[in-house]
Amino acid sequence: MADSTIREEHQPPKGKLANLKTLWSFISVYKLQLFFACFFLLIAATTVLVLPTAFGDIIDIASSDEGLKPEGYLTFLAIVVIAMAVATAMRFYFVTWLGERVVADIRKAVYERLITLSPEYFEANRPGEIVSRLTADTTLVQTIVGSSVSVWARNILIAIVGSVWLFVTSPSQMTYFVIVVPPLLFAIIYIGRRVRKLSRSSQDKVADVGARANESLSALNIVQAFTQEAFEAKRFGTHVDDAFQLAKRRIRVRAFLTFLIIFILFSGIAMLLFNGVQSVSTGTMSKGEMFDFVMRSILVASSFASLSEVYSELQRAAGSAGRLAELLSAESTIKAPAKPHALPQTVDGDIRFENVTFHYPTKKNIAAIDGFNLHIKPGETVALVGPSGAGKSTLLQLLLRFYDPQTGKVTIDGIDLRDTEPTEFRKHLAFVPQETIIFADTIAENIRYGRLEANDDDVRNAAKAAAAEEFITVSDEGYDTFLGERGTRLSGGQRQRIAIARAILRDAPILLLDEATSALDAESELKVQSALDHLMEGRTTLVIAHRLATVKKADRIIVIDEGKIVAEGTHDELVAKDGLYKRLAHLQFSVGQ
Numbered sequence: 001m002a003d004s005t006i007r008e009e010h011q012p013p014k015g016k017l018a019n020l021k022t023l024w025s026f027i028s029v030y031k032l033q034l035f036f037a038c039f040f041l042l043i044a045a046t047t048v049l050v051l052p053t054a055f056g057d058i059i060d061i062a063s064s065d066e067g068l069k070p071e072g073y074l075t076f077l078a079i080v081v082i083a084m085a086v087a088t089a090m091r092f093y094f095v096t097w098l099g100e101r102v103v104a105d106i107r108k109a110v111y112e113r114l115i116t117l118s119p120e121y122f123e124a125n126r127p128g129e130i131v132s133r134l135t136a137d138t139t140l141v142q143t144i145v146g147s148s149v150s151v152w153a154r155n156i157l158i159a160i161v162g163s164v165w166l167f168v169t170s171p172s173q174m175t176y177f178v179i180v181v182p183p184l185l186f187a188i189i190y191i192g193r194r195v196r197k198l199s200r201s202s203q204d205k206v207a208d209v210g211a212r213a214n215e216s217l218s219a220l221n222i223v224q225a226f227t228q229e230a231f232e233a234k235r236f237g238t239h240v241d242d243a244f245q246l247a248k249r250r251i252r253v254r255a256f257l258t259f260l261i262i263f264i265l266f267s268g269i270a271m272l273l274f275n276g277v278q279s280v281s282t283g284t285m286s287k288g289e290m291f292d293f294v295m296r297s298i299l300v301a302s303s304f305a306s307l308s309e310v311y312s313e314l315q316r317a318a319g320s321a322g323r324l325a326e327l328l329s330a331e332s333t334i335k336a337p338a339k340p341h342a343l344p345q346t347v348d349g350d351i352r353f354e355n356v357t358f359h360y361p362t363k364k365n366i367a368a369i370d371g372f373n374l375h376i377k378p379g380e381t382v383a384l385v386g387p388s389g390a391g392k393s394t395l396l397q398l399l400l401r402f403y404d405p406q407t408g409k410v411t412i413d414g415i416d417l418r419d420t421e422p423t424e425f426r427k428h429l430a431f432v433p434q435e436t437i438i439f440a441d442t443i444a445e446n447i448r449y450g451r452l453e454a455n456d457d458d459v460r461n462a463a464k465a466a467a468a469e470e471f472i473t474v475s476d477e478g479y480d481t482f483l484g485e486r487g488t489r490l491s492g493g494q495r496q497r498i499a500i501a502r503a504i505l506r507d508a509p510i511l512l513l514d515e516a517t518s519a520l521d522a523e524s525e526l527k528v529q530s531a532l533d534h535l536m537e538g539r540t541t542l543v544i545a546h547r548l549a550t551v552k553k554a555d556r557i558i559v560i561d562e563g564k565i566v567a568e569g570t571h572d573e574l575v576a577k578d579g580l581y582k583r584l585a586h587l588q589f590s591v592g593q
């Protein structure tokens with residue numbers, strides 16, 4: 001059930017590290033970069049571990065009475081420092097490169113998958129949420145691959161090797177180390193977890209604030225028309241304050257954590273120093289050794305401290321990777337069979353609905369189309385009329401195979417749509433949907449969407465045929481005028497004419513028009529209609545219209561109600577009969593006159 005899918009979507013990410021496997025399949029492609037990243041990471045970590053000893057040796061030499069020359073040691077120190085700088089920079093380069101590259105690949109792969117999915121998928125999963133996976137989840141993955149993993153690996157190395165080193169070089173000092181590290185870890189892990197939880201909910205709250213603002217600002221004319229500005233401002237304010245309240249709790253815990261870390265860390269260091277100074281004065285330790293030990297202890301302790309933080313980041317990334325893996329493995333319900341039948345090169349446009357019954361996946365109890373039979377001959381113009389919600393648009397959706405019927409079949413030229421490759425047979429269809437879709441692009445590119453290889457003249461002719469030329473030429477930049485998101489810079493009728501031009505340019509043998517001229521004034525409709533009449537010649541056409549004047553000339557009119565055919569015939573035949581069509585015709589033509 002779609003419902004359960006929706007519920008699953010909202011469950012928190014599982015955070016299983018197993019999900020990182022998918023991630024690995026993207027990373028392992030770049031073996032060379034990975035090798036370099038690991039190589040430089042190793043060098044950088046080694047230099048960090050060696051550095052305290054190098055410093056310590058120099059201190060010992062400088063403070064020794066035997067007049068030893070420090071040059072050799074200084075050269076060694078310089079080499080270590082240079083190696084550390086170079087290796088760290090190179091590690092940063094390769095690791096970040098990997099992060100960016102891998103995320104770019106994941107984004108592409110996810111998008112390529114999403115764009116092939118059936119509408120059913122987007123009804124069960126909110127598109128907004130899916131888009132946020134493409135952006136937010138991939139960004140999280142990017143920080144992981146591009147930094148956290150390497151920081152984690154570096155810190156593990158330093159923590160483990162450093163501890164062993166400490167044990168070996170100064171076992172007696174380790175008691176203090178053992179006293180300092182566990183409370184530090186405890187503070188960081190437990191309180192840190194709390195901070196992260198709070199900061200996540202505070203992020204959600206901020207997202208809420210954003211969503212609210214987005215919703216009300218994009219519906220600004222409704223807000224102002226109903227004079228709800230004060231109400232919206234108050235509601236928004238409440239959300240902002242909620243976010244602040246949560247942030248306050250987070251800041252308090254965080255401040256306490258900061259106190260704890262600094263207090264424990266520096267009293268630990270002070271203890272180490274105190275103990276070190278004593279050892280130095282009794283002669284069991286040189287000054288350099290003491291410096292070496294203290295500095296290494298700080299390094300090791302801070303490496304331990306950052307491990308837990310990075311680990312939880314890794315877990316969050318695993319959750320993100322899991323959600324992305326889910327998208328990558330999403331299967332479209334609309335697929336081609338293993339051996340698809342190809343439609344002939346030139347399609348006649350013979351369409352059959354045979355015994356088709358169809359329920360929308362989200363409305364299983366009502367049949368949108370019910371035992372539907374219809375044969376449309378090549379070149380015929382068939383009009384579908386009927387009340388709102390009768391199932392007219394649904395028939396076109398089935399013909400485009402956005403959904404498969406539960407029983408019966410839809411065929412074009414005798415071939416069941418389920419036996420063909422969807423991207424192949426759809427090339428033979430030109431579709432003007434009920435809700436016009438305009439992309440945030442220029443007029444020319446919006447029309448060219450019908451056939452990308454069309455040249456400028458083709459685009460112009462299509463626009464002319466759709467009676468769009470007149471408003472295009474008076475636009476500031478003619479065909480290069482940018483239309484804005486969702487075509488908000490055009491009137492409804494202008495948008496529709498662009499959509500018609502797009503379908504005209506498609507030049508396909510089967511034409512599907514769903515209320516294509518509903519938003520046009522009588523004069524423009526007449527113009528577009530004559531262009532469409534011209535276009536329909538020699539093509540199989542399915543026209544849906546509420547305005548019966550638009551469909552009067554159709555070869556055949558099919559009257560649909562509740563997913564079934566209730567009458568069919570020409571306009572005159574249907575008017576002669578008593579029934580739904582006569583009623584509709586009577587209402588429209590007598591009221592209109």
Ligand SMILES: Nc1ncnc2c1ncn2[C@@H]1O[C@H](COP(=O)(O)OP(=O)(O)OP(=O)(O)O)[C@@H](O)[C@H]1O
Pocket residue numbers: 123360361362363368386387388389390391392393394395434
């Ligand atoms: N995506 C969908 N999911 C679930 N039900 C849907 C979906 N689209 C349409 N329906 C339902 O299917 C039925 C037929 O809808 P359809 O869009 O085919 O009607 P229509 O005849 O085109 O109506 P109108 O003239 O208003 O465009 C309606 O009851 C509608 O609520």
Ligand SMILES: [Mg+2]
Pocket residue numbers: 392393394434514
């Ligand atoms: Mg409709």
